[in-house]
Amino acid sequence: MEITTIIGLVMGIAAVLGGQVLEGGHMGSIMQATAALIVFGGTLGATILSFTMSDLKKGVGAIFTIFKAPGENPSDLIKILINFAGIARKDGILALQNRVADIKNHFMKRAVTYAVDGYEPAVIKDILEKDIETMEDESATASKVFESAGGFAPTVGILGAVLGLIHVMEVMSDPSQIGGGIAVAFVATVYGVGAANLIFLPISSKIKRQAKVEVLTRELIIKGVISIQEGLNPRIVEEKLNAFLEESERVVEGKK
Numbered sequence: 001m002e003i004t005t006i007i008g009l010v011m012g013i014a015a016v017l018g019g020q021v022l023e024g025g026h027m028g029s030i031m032q033a034t035a036a037l038i039v040f041g042g043t044l045g046a047t048i049l050s051f052t053m054s055d056l057k058k059g060v061g062a063i064f065t066i067f068k069a070p071g072e073n074p075s076d077l078i079k080i081l082i083n084f085a086g087i088a089r090k091d092g093i094l095a096l097q098n099r100v101a102d103i104k105n106h107f108m109k110r111a112v113t114y115a116v117d118g119y120e121p122a123v124i125k126d127i128l129e130k131d132i133e134t135m136e137d138e139s140a141t142a143s144k145v146f147e148s149a150g151g152f153a154p155t156v157g158i159l160g161a162v163l164g165l166i167h168v169m170e171v172m173s174d175p176s177q178i179g180g181g182i183a184v185a186f187v188a189t190v191y192g193v194g195a196a197n198l199i200f201l202p203i204s205s206k207i208k209r210q211a212k213v214e215v216l217t218r219e220l221i222i223k224g225v226i227s228i229q230e231g232l233n234p235r236i237v238e239e240k241l242n243a244f245l246e247e248s249e250r251v252v253e254g255k256k
Contacts, residue, residue: 005066005206012198016190035188038160039153039195046152051145058138059145066206072105074217078241078251081224084112085234093229107131107218111225121226128222132215139211143204150200157192161185220244 020030048056080103087095097116103109107128114124164185168178220241227237242250 001069002067008202009199012202013194016194016198029183030187030190032184032187035160035164035184035191038163039157039188039191042156042159043149043153043192043195046156047145047149050148051141055141055145058142062139062142062146062207063203065210066203071214071217074220074245075249075251077105077108077217077221078224078238078245080108081221081228081241082234082238082251085224085228085232085237088228089231089234096228105221108221108225111221115225115229121229124229125222125226128218132218135218136211136215139207139214143207143211146200146204146207150196150204153196153200154189154192157189157195160188160192164188216244 017027017030020027051059084096084099087099093115096112100109100112100116103112111124111128114127119127162185164182167184168182171178223244224237224241227240232240238251245251
């Protein structure tokens with residue numbers, strides 16, 4: 001479980017609701033079904049209109065990924081690749097065949113399998129880089145879905161506010177209904193701005209961030225496996241792969 005996703009989502013919503021309570025307001029005053037219908041229904045409709053069904057499925061699928069625990073630490077993958085470099089340099093690339101089944105990272109398992117099967121380095125790089133491009137495109141589409149929703153929500157919230165004020169103008173002769181119309185007007189704005197900045201846009205940013213980390217990890221794996229194929233000294237492999245990481249995360253002589 002990606003704990004920062006949970007913490008951020010809960011903290012953002014709790015801060016808004018907590019502020020309402022601290023100001024002496026009632027929770028019920030910001031629970032307006034009409035405003036919710038206008039904002040969330042309108043935002044959903046605009047988002048669906050903007051994308052294909054395939055794009056929307058990618059967006060929905062990405063929701064689950066932002067709650068998943070992070071994959072292997074890149075520094076741990078470097079340690080594995082350095083170890084493989086030592087084995088391959090000593091006993092040959094085929095010596096890694098018995099290690100493939102123990103590799104947990106699916107992308108690394110594919111890369112090492114290709115190397116053991118005798119694929120040329122250029123072929124391995126071409127195949128796996130195309131995979132990276134596909135993954136980047138899918139993540140970009142998923143991110144764009146939520147980014148667009150984050151753009152639509154505040155505007156639809158304003159639309160809800162205007163509708164609420166129109167209702168107020170219609171019932172000016174009946175003071176008992178004025179309060180409800182004004183509530184819908186202001187709450188719709190709160191829903192629109194809140195949904196955009198506490199939910200949709202942060203989700204979009206999280207998808208982009210996770211994709212960036214995954215791209216770095218996969219590029220690191222490609223570089224490592226090709227270096228192993230070339231029979232490079234494990235120390236050189238270490239230096240090449242450490243270049244992908246921040247200095248504080250780098251592996252030194254096989255140890256972090």
